[in-house]
Amino acid sequence: MTFMQPANRPAGRGKKMKELLDLFVVFARIGGFTFGGGYAMLPMLEKEVVNSRHWATEEELMDYYAIGQCTPGVIAINTATFIGYKIKGIPGGIMATLGVIAPSLVIITVIAAFISNFMELSFVNSAFAGIRACVCVLIFSAVLKLGKKALVDKITVGIFAVVLVLSLFTDISPAILVVLAGAVGIIIKGRGKKA
Amino acid sequence: MIEMFIRFFGCGLFAIGGGLATLPFLYDIAEATGWFTFHDISNMIAISESTPGPLGVNMATYVGYHTMGVIGALVAPLALVFPSVIIIIGISKILDKFKTAAVVQNALYGLRAASAALIAAAGIGVAKIAFLGSEQMQEWSFSGLGQLINWKAVLLAAVVYGGLVKFKKHPIVYIVFSAVIGIIFHY
Numbered sequence: 001m002t003f004m005q006p007a008n009r010p011a012g013r014g015k016k017m018k019e020l021l022d023l024f025v026v027f028a029r030i031g032g033f034t035f036g037g038g039y040a041m042l043p044m045l046e047k048e049v050v051n052s053r054h055w056a057t058e059e060e061l062m063d064y065y066a067i068g069q070c071t072p073g074v075i076a077i078n079t080a081t082f083i084g085y086k087i088k089g090i091p092g093g094i095m096a097t098l099g100v101i102a103p104s105l106v107i108i109t110v111i112a113a114f115i116s117n118f119m120e121l122s123f124v125n126s127a128f129a130g131i132r133a134c135v136c137v138l139i140f141s142a143v144l145k146l147g148k149k150a151l152v153d154k155i156t157v158g159i160f161a162v163v164l165v166l167s168l169f170t171d172i173s174p175a176i177l178v179v180l181a182g183a184v185g186i187i188i189k190g191r192g193k194k195a
Numbered sequence: 196m197i198e199m200f201i202r203f204f205g206c207g208l209f210a211i212g213g214g215l216a217t218l219p220f221l222y223d224i225a226e227a228t229g230w231f232t233f234h235d236i237s238n239m240i241a242i243s244e245s246t247p248g249p250l251g252v253n254m255a256t257y258v259g260y261h262t263m264g265v266i267g268a269l270v271a272p273l274a275l276v277f278p279s280v281i282i283i284i285g286i287s288k289i290l291d292k293f294k295t296a297a298v299v300q301n302a303l304y305g306l307r308a309a310s311a312a313l314i315a316a317a318g319i320g321v322a323k324i325a326f327l328g329s330e331q332m333q334e335w336s337f338s339g340l341g342q343l344i345n346w347k348a349v350l351l352a353a354v355v356y357g358g359l360v361k362f363k364k365h366p367i368v369y370i371v372f373s374a375v376i377g378i379i380f381h382y
Contacts, residue, residue: 039317066306073279104248130377132325139318150307163312185305
């Protein structure tokens with residue numbers, strides 16, 4: 001946890017404010033370019049939070065996503081709160097969350113107020129057809145990277161395969177799948193240790 | 196306004212599993228208050244899918260604005276995220292304390308694999324919309340499949356992937372690039 005080193009501890013109020021502002025700005029940028037729900041945020045989180053700023057590790061990111069699935073609320077918000085809290089405690093959690101929702105508030109309000117025919121604008125549809133193709137690639141490349149960290153043995157590959165099939169072909173809630181996967185982890189790993 | 200806060204607070208408290216999970220709650224609110232109609236909700240979904248940001252937040256903002264103007268657009272999404280923030284901060288505190296416990300480590304070991312699978316499934320969902328045409332295939336055939344696939348989108352995806360591997364730029368760069376390509380070539 002490099003960010004916990006004394007050198008990075010806030011020296012005073014000014015530094016603290018700057019770090020909070022930093023959280024807000026980074027998460028606002030992520031929120032402003034997350035097209036298509038919380039999962040689409042992953043490639044951006046990986047780049048900004050894991051690679052550039054080292055605010056969290058890839059494993060932690062997976063944990064936050066999984067826990068965000070089975071706790072109430074929007075996944076994107078849950079993940080932002082987790083990371084913000086980890087960096088700067090409760091104010092950090094609040095700032096990261098406000099950051100991630102700020103672009104939505106502005107954009108949706110503007111659309112609701114001024115653009116009544118937003119969906120009929122052909123350039124909007126064209127742009128989004130392009131963005132969707134791009135977002136798929138970004139998500140899969142993020143999954144490949146994170147998968148290396150999560151799928152460490154046969155058991156985890158098995159869990160991955162079962163959850164993938166169930167979530168593609170059944171209506172079972174993701175929350176239930178996550179809880180079951182956690183239970184499997186506890187049972188199999190716990191037993192393995194005793195043996 | 197207080198009623199709006201309470202209703203969206205409840206929505207945020209009980210909707211588990213992302214933006215679309217808020218839908219049943221929105222239908223409830225529509226029925227109970229008449230603030231908006233079911234038709235409005237389907238409009239909202241379409242707009243939310245074509246704007247950045249989490250679906251749930253977008254919908255709350257849209258509903259809030261339509262019922263109460265700018266104040267509503269602030270109150271509804273804040274009420275929606277309020278319960279999450281409290282719950283997640285609570286969980287973070289607990290996790291910090293028990294992070295090293297074997298049970299927690301074992302649970303997370305299983306959770307990460309599930310998490311990767313759910314994200315992959317979401318990617319496949321987006322891929323279906325992005326690469327398959329909207330027309331239903333009448334009969335199974337290879338030529339039918341060829342028509343069904345949106346080749347322009349596949350080509351763009353290949354270009355983006357090539358760029359991603361070669362240049363490792365920020366994801367925003369690729370998103371903006373794809374939006375521009377989409378507009379220029381009428382995707």
